[in-house]
Amino acid sequence: MEFLYKHIRETVQNLLAAEKAGNALEARIIKATLNTAIRKWGDYEKPHFVSVKAQEVADRIGVNLFDYTWPTQYKFDKGRKIFIMEHKYPVSDMIADMKQNPDNIEEIMKSSEFGWILKTEDKRLPSYNRGDHDSVYEEANIELIRR
Numbered sequence: 001m002e003f004l005y006k007h008i009r010e011t012v013q014n015l016l017a018a019e020k021a022g023n024a025l026e027a028r029i030i031k032a033t034l035n036t037a038i039r040k041w042g043d044y045e046k047p048h049f050v051s052v053k054a055q056e057v058a059d060r061i062g063v064n065l066f067d068y069t070w071p072t073q074y075k076f077d078k079g080r081k082i083f084i085m086e087h088k089y090p091v092s093d094m095i096a097d098m099k100q101n102p103d104n105i106e107e108i109m110k111s112s113e114f115g116w117i118l119k120t121e122d123k124r125l126p127s128y129n130r131g132d133h134d135s136v137y138e139e140a141n142i143e144l145i146r147r
Contacts, residue, residue, distance in 0.1 A: 001109075008037055009105045012098045031095065038091050042114055043071050047085065049115035049144040054083055057118065065116040066147055084122045088113040088137065092128040117142060 011034045018027040050058070050065045058065045063076045070085040077083050087094075089112050097108050113133070124140040137144065 001106075004037070004041060005106050005109065008034065008098070008109065009102065011037065012095075012102050012105060016099060016102065034095055034098075035091055038094060038109075038112075041109070042085075042087070042112070043069055045069070045114075046147065047115035048113040049088070049146050051115070051117040051121055052143040052145060053121060054116045054118050055145055057082060058116075068116075082119060083116050084119050085114055086117045086122055086125070088115070088133045090128050090130060093130060115144065 011030060015027055015030045015034060018030055046069065047066060054065060058076075061076065065083070068076065073080055073083065073085070094108055094112060098105055101108070121140065121142050124142065125136060130136045
């Protein structure tokens with residue numbers, strides 16, 4: 001992960017420089033690049049959690065959600081109609097934190113958690129500015145099973 005952390009650190013520095021210089025278009029493009037890098041990183045890791053409700057549905061269809069990543073969702077949820085790979089620490093929040101603390105990129109990346117929940121559960125969650133991620137899930141009444 002050394003090269004990925006280095007890339008993300010440099011991208012955050014470029015984003016901050018573009019914003020400081022008032023280059024809004026370049027800043028948007030750089031931020032989109034950062035967003036993609038963080039999401040792609042998650043594509044290669046197994047989920048950290050599954051919601052209890054998602055596990056109940058998965059049990060009915062005979063799927064172990066802990067074995068699947070977002071790119072392999074098509075194997076059990078064609079059209080992505082039932083489940084969503086949810087970032088408990090939203091990518092937009094991660095980017096905001098990286099901008100505030102550019103020396104803590106690796107720590108921020110390592111604190112990222114994502115997992116399968118139902119799309120109906122996802123509607124109860126704010127999409128960004130979550131603050132205490134655990135409390136947000138509790139308030140939305142989403143119980144998690146950890147890997």
